[in-house]
Amino acid sequence: EEDNAFIEWYPRGYGVGFKVIRRLFETQTDYQRLEIYETEGFGKLLVLDGTVQLVEVGEESYHEVLVHPVLLAHPNPRRVLVIGGGDGGTLREVLRHETVEKATMVEIDDGVVEASYLYLDVAKELLDRLIKKEEPRAELIIGDGVKYLRESGEKFDAIIVDSTDPVGPAKLLFSEDFYRDAYEKLGDPGIYITQAGSVYLFTNELIDAYKAMKRVFDRVYYFSFPVIGYASPWSFLVGVKGDIDFTKVDLERAKNLDLYYYDPERHETLFQMPRYVRKLL
Ligand code: AG3
Incomplete structure:
Protein backbone atom coordinates (compact mmCIF):
# COMPACT_ATOMS: atom_id res chain seq x y z
CA GLU A 1 0.00 0.00 0.00
CA GLU A 2 1.02 3.53 -0.78
CA ASP A 3 2.08 5.77 2.11
CA ASN A 4 -0.59 8.10 3.42
CA ALA A 5 -3.38 6.36 1.61
CA PHE A 6 -6.03 3.87 2.56
CA ILE A 7 -6.96 1.58 -0.31
CA GLU A 8 -9.73 -0.99 -0.25
CA TRP A 9 -8.90 -3.85 -2.58
CA TYR A 10 -11.77 -5.54 -4.32
CA PRO A 11 -11.46 -8.78 -6.33
CA ARG A 12 -9.16 -8.80 -9.37
CA GLY A 13 -7.05 -5.98 -7.97
CA TYR A 14 -9.61 -3.19 -8.28
CA GLY A 15 -8.95 -0.54 -5.64
CA VAL A 16 -10.84 2.36 -4.11
CA GLY A 17 -8.63 4.72 -2.15
CA PHE A 18 -8.46 7.86 -0.07
CA LYS A 19 -5.47 10.00 0.81
CA VAL A 20 -5.29 10.03 4.58
CA ILE A 21 -3.75 12.37 7.10
CA ARG A 22 -3.59 9.80 9.89
CA ARG A 23 -5.27 6.86 11.50
CA LEU A 24 -7.28 8.07 14.49
CA PHE A 25 -8.34 4.75 15.96
CA GLU A 26 -8.03 1.03 15.48
CA THR A 27 -9.34 -1.90 17.43
CA GLN A 28 -10.33 -5.50 17.12
CA THR A 29 -13.98 -5.75 18.21
CA ASP A 30 -15.66 -9.06 19.04
CA TYR A 31 -16.60 -9.35 15.36
CA GLN A 32 -14.20 -7.43 13.16
CA ARG A 33 -11.20 -5.18 12.78
CA LEU A 34 -12.32 -1.53 12.99
CA GLU A 35 -10.28 1.46 11.80
CA ILE A 36 -11.00 5.17 11.60
CA TYR A 37 -8.92 7.49 9.43
CA GLU A 38 -8.85 11.23 8.90
CA THR A 39 -8.91 11.70 5.11
CA GLU A 40 -7.63 14.67 3.15
CA GLY A 41 -10.88 15.62 1.48
CA PHE A 42 -13.77 13.50 2.77
CA GLY A 43 -13.74 13.84 6.55
CA LYS A 44 -13.38 10.68 8.60
CA LEU A 45 -13.39 7.22 7.09
CA LEU A 46 -14.82 4.13 8.82
CA VAL A 47 -13.30 0.80 7.78
CA LEU A 48 -14.42 -2.69 8.87
CA ASP A 49 -12.21 -5.69 8.04
CA GLY A 50 -10.48 -3.60 5.40
CA THR A 51 -13.71 -2.49 3.68
CA VAL A 52 -14.92 1.11 3.44
CA GLN A 53 -18.19 1.63 5.32
CA LEU A 54 -18.48 5.37 4.94
CA VAL A 55 -16.76 8.70 4.60
CA GLU A 56 -18.35 11.61 6.42
CA VAL A 57 -18.41 13.78 3.32
CA GLY A 58 -20.66 11.83 1.00
CA GLU A 59 -22.19 9.24 3.34
N1 AG3 B 1 -22.81 -0.64 4.92
C1 AG3 B 1 -22.56 -1.09 3.57
C2 AG3 B 1 -21.12 -1.43 3.41
C3 AG3 B 1 -20.77 -2.11 2.17
C4 AG3 B 1 -19.50 -1.56 1.68
N2 AG3 B 1 -18.70 -2.55 1.06
C5 AG3 B 1 -17.45 -2.35 0.67
N3 AG3 B 1 -16.88 -1.18 0.79
N4 AG3 B 1 -16.78 -3.34 0.14
C6 AG3 B 1 -22.29 0.62 5.22
C7 AG3 B 1 -22.60 1.08 6.56
C8 AG3 B 1 -23.05 2.50 6.49
N5 AG3 B 1 -24.14 2.71 7.35
Whole structure:
Protein backbone atom coordinates (compact mmCIF):
# COMPACT_ATOMS: atom_id res chain seq x y z
CA GLU A 1 0.00 0.00 0.00
CA GLU A 2 1.02 3.53 -0.78
CA ASP A 3 2.08 5.77 2.11
CA ASN A 4 -0.59 8.10 3.42
CA ALA A 5 -3.38 6.36 1.61
CA PHE A 6 -6.03 3.87 2.56
CA ILE A 7 -6.96 1.58 -0.31
CA GLU A 8 -9.73 -0.99 -0.25
CA TRP A 9 -8.90 -3.85 -2.58
CA TYR A 10 -11.77 -5.54 -4.32
CA PRO A 11 -11.46 -8.78 -6.33
CA ARG A 12 -9.16 -8.80 -9.37
CA GLY A 13 -7.05 -5.98 -7.97
CA TYR A 14 -9.61 -3.19 -8.28
CA GLY A 15 -8.95 -0.54 -5.64
CA VAL A 16 -10.84 2.36 -4.11
CA GLY A 17 -8.63 4.72 -2.15
CA PHE A 18 -8.46 7.86 -0.07
CA LYS A 19 -5.47 10.00 0.81
CA VAL A 20 -5.29 10.03 4.58
CA ILE A 21 -3.75 12.37 7.10
CA ARG A 22 -3.59 9.80 9.89
CA ARG A 23 -5.27 6.86 11.50
CA LEU A 24 -7.28 8.07 14.49
CA PHE A 25 -8.34 4.75 15.96
CA GLU A 26 -8.03 1.03 15.48
CA THR A 27 -9.34 -1.90 17.43
CA GLN A 28 -10.33 -5.50 17.12
CA THR A 29 -13.98 -5.75 18.21
CA ASP A 30 -15.66 -9.06 19.04
CA TYR A 31 -16.60 -9.35 15.36
CA GLN A 32 -14.20 -7.43 13.16
CA ARG A 33 -11.20 -5.18 12.78
CA LEU A 34 -12.32 -1.53 12.99
CA GLU A 35 -10.28 1.46 11.80
CA ILE A 36 -11.00 5.17 11.60
CA TYR A 37 -8.92 7.49 9.43
CA GLU A 38 -8.85 11.23 8.90
CA THR A 39 -8.91 11.70 5.11
CA GLU A 40 -7.63 14.67 3.15
CA GLY A 41 -10.88 15.62 1.48
CA PHE A 42 -13.77 13.50 2.77
CA GLY A 43 -13.74 13.84 6.55
CA LYS A 44 -13.38 10.68 8.60
CA LEU A 45 -13.39 7.22 7.09
CA LEU A 46 -14.82 4.13 8.82
CA VAL A 47 -13.30 0.80 7.78
CA LEU A 48 -14.42 -2.69 8.87
CA ASP A 49 -12.21 -5.69 8.04
CA GLY A 50 -10.48 -3.60 5.40
CA THR A 51 -13.71 -2.49 3.68
CA VAL A 52 -14.92 1.11 3.44
CA GLN A 53 -18.19 1.63 5.32
CA LEU A 54 -18.48 5.37 4.94
CA VAL A 55 -16.76 8.70 4.60
CA GLU A 56 -18.35 11.61 6.42
CA VAL A 57 -18.41 13.78 3.32
CA GLY A 58 -20.66 11.83 1.00
CA GLU A 59 -22.19 9.24 3.34
CA GLU A 60 -25.62 10.58 2.32
CA SER A 61 -25.01 9.15 -1.17
CA TYR A 62 -25.59 5.78 0.49
CA HIS A 63 -27.92 6.48 3.41
CA GLU A 64 -30.43 8.59 1.48
CA VAL A 65 -30.66 6.00 -1.26
CA LEU A 66 -31.02 3.05 1.10
CA VAL A 67 -33.83 4.66 3.11
CA HIS A 68 -35.96 7.18 1.22
CA PRO A 69 -36.97 5.31 -1.96
CA VAL A 70 -38.55 2.45 0.00
CA LEU A 71 -40.15 4.63 2.69
CA LEU A 72 -41.62 6.93 0.02
CA ALA A 73 -42.94 3.94 -1.95
CA HIS A 74 -44.70 2.50 1.12
CA PRO A 75 -48.08 4.25 1.68
CA ASN A 76 -47.66 4.72 5.43
CA PRO A 77 -44.47 3.39 7.05
CA ARG A 78 -44.92 3.46 10.83
CA ARG A 79 -42.80 0.58 12.13
CA VAL A 80 -39.29 0.23 10.69
CA LEU A 81 -36.57 -2.32 11.42
CA VAL A 82 -32.93 -1.58 10.57
CA ILE A 83 -30.50 -4.49 10.64
CA GLY A 84 -26.86 -3.42 10.93
CA GLY A 85 -26.15 0.26 10.41
CA GLY A 86 -24.34 0.73 13.72
CA ASP A 87 -22.94 4.10 12.66
CA GLY A 88 -26.51 5.47 12.88
CA GLY A 89 -26.71 7.05 9.42
CA THR A 90 -29.52 4.80 8.21
CA LEU A 91 -31.62 5.29 11.34
CA ARG A 92 -31.06 9.04 11.14
CA GLU A 93 -32.62 9.07 7.67
CA VAL A 94 -35.50 6.79 8.78
CA LEU A 95 -36.43 9.19 11.59
CA ARG A 96 -36.78 12.06 9.13
CA HIS A 97 -40.08 10.46 8.07
CA GLU A 98 -42.90 11.82 10.19
CA THR A 99 -45.01 8.72 9.60
CA VAL A 100 -42.46 6.61 11.49
CA GLU A 101 -43.66 6.00 15.05
CA LYS A 102 -41.09 3.45 16.08
CA ALA A 103 -37.81 2.34 14.56
CA THR A 104 -35.65 -0.48 15.87
CA MET A 105 -31.99 -0.89 14.98
CA VAL A 106 -30.40 -4.28 15.59
CA GLU A 107 -26.60 -4.07 15.35
CA ILE A 108 -24.46 -7.09 16.16
CA ASP A 109 -21.30 -5.16 17.06
CA ASP A 110 -21.47 -2.59 19.85
CA GLY A 111 -17.87 -1.70 18.96
CA VAL A 112 -19.18 -0.06 15.77
CA VAL A 113 -21.76 1.96 17.68
CA GLU A 114 -19.23 3.09 20.26
CA ALA A 115 -16.53 4.09 17.78
CA SER A 116 -19.08 5.88 15.59
CA TYR A 117 -20.36 7.80 18.60
CA LEU A 118 -16.85 8.76 19.70
CA TYR A 119 -15.22 9.57 16.36
CA LEU A 120 -17.75 10.23 13.60
CA ASP A 121 -19.98 13.17 12.78
CA VAL A 122 -22.69 11.03 11.24
CA ALA A 123 -25.32 10.60 13.93
CA LYS A 124 -23.60 11.53 17.18
CA GLU A 125 -26.59 12.98 19.02
CA LEU A 126 -28.89 10.20 17.87
CA LEU A 127 -26.44 7.51 19.02
CA ASP A 128 -26.06 9.30 22.35
CA ARG A 129 -29.84 9.31 22.87
CA LEU A 130 -30.10 5.66 21.80
CA ILE A 131 -27.38 4.57 24.20
CA LYS A 132 -29.08 6.47 27.05
CA LYS A 133 -32.50 5.16 25.92
CA GLU A 134 -33.71 8.72 25.55
CA GLU A 135 -34.83 8.57 21.92
CA PRO A 136 -38.64 8.36 21.98
CA ARG A 137 -39.08 7.04 18.43
CA ALA A 138 -36.21 4.57 18.24
CA GLU A 139 -34.43 1.83 20.12
CA LEU A 140 -31.04 0.19 19.73
CA ILE A 141 -30.66 -3.52 20.28
CA ILE A 142 -27.17 -5.01 20.31
CA GLY A 143 -27.70 -8.47 18.89
CA ASP A 144 -27.79 -10.80 15.92
CA GLY A 145 -30.26 -9.50 13.33
CA VAL A 146 -30.89 -12.98 11.89
CA LYS A 147 -31.90 -14.31 15.30
CA TYR A 148 -33.83 -11.16 16.20
CA LEU A 149 -35.92 -11.31 13.06
CA ARG A 150 -36.66 -15.01 13.45
CA GLU A 151 -37.80 -14.59 17.06
CA SER A 152 -39.54 -11.23 16.86
CA GLY A 153 -43.26 -11.18 17.59
CA GLU A 154 -43.64 -7.82 15.86
CA LYS A 155 -44.50 -6.84 12.30
CA PHE A 156 -42.73 -4.13 10.34
CA ASP A 157 -43.82 -1.91 7.48
CA ALA A 158 -40.24 -1.69 6.25
CA ILE A 159 -37.11 -3.75 6.90
CA ILE A 160 -33.81 -2.14 5.91
CA VAL A 161 -30.62 -4.18 5.84
CA ASP A 162 -27.49 -2.04 6.17
CA SER A 163 -24.90 -4.80 6.32
CA THR A 164 -21.35 -5.42 5.25
CA ASP A 165 -20.74 -7.16 1.90
CA PRO A 166 -22.66 -10.21 0.66
CA VAL A 167 -19.45 -12.19 1.21
CA GLY A 168 -18.02 -13.21 4.59
CA PRO A 169 -19.78 -12.69 7.93
CA ALA A 170 -22.92 -11.00 6.54
CA LYS A 171 -23.57 -13.85 4.08
CA LEU A 172 -26.54 -15.18 6.12
CA LEU A 173 -28.33 -11.87 5.54
CA PHE A 174 -28.43 -12.77 1.83
CA SER A 175 -29.90 -16.27 2.23
CA GLU A 176 -33.32 -17.48 1.19
CA ASP A 177 -34.08 -18.54 4.79
CA PHE A 178 -33.45 -15.02 6.00
CA TYR A 179 -35.63 -13.55 3.25
CA ARG A 180 -38.44 -15.91 4.33
CA ASP A 181 -38.19 -14.71 7.93
CA ALA A 182 -38.24 -11.12 6.70
CA TYR A 183 -41.27 -11.74 4.48
CA GLU A 184 -43.14 -13.26 7.40
CA LYS A 185 -42.38 -10.29 9.68
CA LEU A 186 -43.48 -7.70 7.14
CA GLY A 187 -46.95 -6.20 7.34
CA ASP A 188 -49.14 -6.23 4.22
CA PRO A 189 -48.15 -4.19 2.37
CA GLY A 190 -44.52 -4.27 3.44
CA ILE A 191 -41.20 -3.42 1.85
CA TYR A 192 -37.67 -4.78 2.27
CA ILE A 193 -34.40 -3.34 1.05
CA THR A 194 -30.83 -4.50 1.25
CA GLN A 195 -27.61 -3.10 -0.09
CA ALA A 196 -26.28 -5.80 -2.42
CA GLY A 197 -22.67 -4.97 -3.28
CA SER A 198 -20.74 -3.61 -6.22
CA VAL A 199 -22.47 -4.20 -9.56
CA TYR A 200 -19.21 -4.86 -11.41
CA LEU A 201 -17.20 -6.60 -8.71
CA PHE A 202 -19.83 -8.67 -6.88
CA THR A 203 -22.07 -9.40 -9.85
CA ASN A 204 -22.50 -13.08 -8.99
CA GLU A 205 -23.49 -12.30 -5.41
CA LEU A 206 -25.99 -9.72 -6.68
CA ILE A 207 -27.54 -12.25 -9.06
CA ASP A 208 -27.72 -14.96 -6.40
CA ALA A 209 -29.38 -12.61 -3.90
CA TYR A 210 -31.85 -11.40 -6.53
CA LYS A 211 -32.82 -14.96 -7.45
CA ALA A 212 -33.27 -15.95 -3.82
CA MET A 213 -35.44 -12.88 -3.19
CA LYS A 214 -37.55 -13.73 -6.27
CA ARG A 215 -38.40 -17.08 -4.66
CA VAL A 216 -39.74 -15.30 -1.56
CA PHE A 217 -41.20 -11.84 -2.20
CA ASP A 218 -44.26 -11.00 -4.29
CA ARG A 219 -42.23 -8.50 -6.31
CA VAL A 220 -38.50 -7.83 -6.50
CA TYR A 221 -36.77 -4.77 -7.91
CA TYR A 222 -33.09 -3.98 -8.44
CA PHE A 223 -31.44 -0.61 -8.76
CA SER A 224 -28.01 0.99 -8.56
CA PHE A 225 -26.45 4.24 -7.44
CA PRO A 226 -22.92 5.68 -7.38
CA VAL A 227 -21.91 5.74 -3.70
CA ILE A 228 -18.90 7.80 -2.67
CA GLY A 229 -16.27 5.42 -1.29
CA TYR A 230 -17.60 2.20 -2.82
CA ALA A 231 -16.69 0.56 -6.12
CA SER A 232 -19.43 2.06 -8.27
CA PRO A 233 -22.12 1.49 -9.26
CA TRP A 234 -23.50 0.05 -6.01
CA SER A 235 -26.51 -2.25 -6.08
CA PHE A 236 -29.66 -2.41 -3.99
CA LEU A 237 -32.44 -5.02 -3.97
CA VAL A 238 -36.03 -4.33 -2.95
CA GLY A 239 -38.60 -6.98 -2.02
CA VAL A 240 -42.31 -6.26 -1.72
CA LYS A 241 -45.00 -8.08 0.21
CA GLY A 242 -48.47 -7.33 -1.09
CA ASP A 243 -49.23 -4.38 -3.31
CA ILE A 244 -46.53 -1.71 -3.54
CA ASP A 245 -45.32 -0.38 -6.87
CA PHE A 246 -41.69 0.54 -6.22
CA THR A 247 -41.49 2.45 -9.51
CA LYS A 248 -43.68 5.15 -7.85
CA VAL A 249 -42.91 7.31 -4.82
CA ASP A 250 -44.95 9.86 -2.85
CA LEU A 251 -43.61 13.22 -4.04
CA GLU A 252 -45.67 15.14 -1.47
CA ARG A 253 -43.92 13.43 1.46
CA ALA A 254 -40.61 13.80 -0.38
CA LYS A 255 -40.90 17.59 -0.25
CA ASN A 256 -40.28 17.62 3.51
CA LEU A 257 -36.98 15.77 3.22
CA ASP A 258 -34.53 18.21 1.61
CA LEU A 259 -32.45 15.56 -0.10
CA TYR A 260 -28.95 15.96 -1.53
CA TYR A 261 -28.29 12.85 -3.65
CA TYR A 262 -31.49 10.88 -4.16
CA ASP A 263 -33.89 12.76 -6.45
CA PRO A 264 -37.47 11.50 -5.95
CA GLU A 265 -38.64 13.53 -8.96
CA ARG A 266 -36.24 11.45 -11.02
CA HIS A 267 -36.94 8.19 -9.20
CA GLU A 268 -36.87 6.30 -12.52
CA THR A 269 -33.15 7.04 -12.92
CA LEU A 270 -32.41 4.62 -10.05
CA PHE A 271 -33.17 1.63 -12.25
CA GLN A 272 -30.03 2.02 -14.35
CA MET A 273 -28.28 -1.34 -14.68
CA PRO A 274 -25.58 -2.39 -17.16
CA ARG A 275 -27.18 -4.46 -19.90
CA TYR A 276 -25.10 -7.58 -19.30
CA VAL A 277 -26.20 -7.62 -15.65
CA ARG A 278 -29.87 -7.03 -16.46
CA LYS A 279 -29.76 -9.99 -18.82
CA LEU A 280 -28.47 -12.21 -16.03
CA LEU A 281 -31.17 -11.13 -13.57
N1 AG3 B 1 -22.81 -0.64 4.92
C1 AG3 B 1 -22.56 -1.09 3.57
C2 AG3 B 1 -21.12 -1.43 3.41
C3 AG3 B 1 -20.77 -2.11 2.17
C4 AG3 B 1 -19.50 -1.56 1.68
N2 AG3 B 1 -18.70 -2.55 1.06
C5 AG3 B 1 -17.45 -2.35 0.67
N3 AG3 B 1 -16.88 -1.18 0.79
N4 AG3 B 1 -16.78 -3.34 0.14
C6 AG3 B 1 -22.29 0.62 5.22
C7 AG3 B 1 -22.60 1.08 6.56
C8 AG3 B 1 -23.05 2.50 6.49
N5 AG3 B 1 -24.14 2.71 7.35
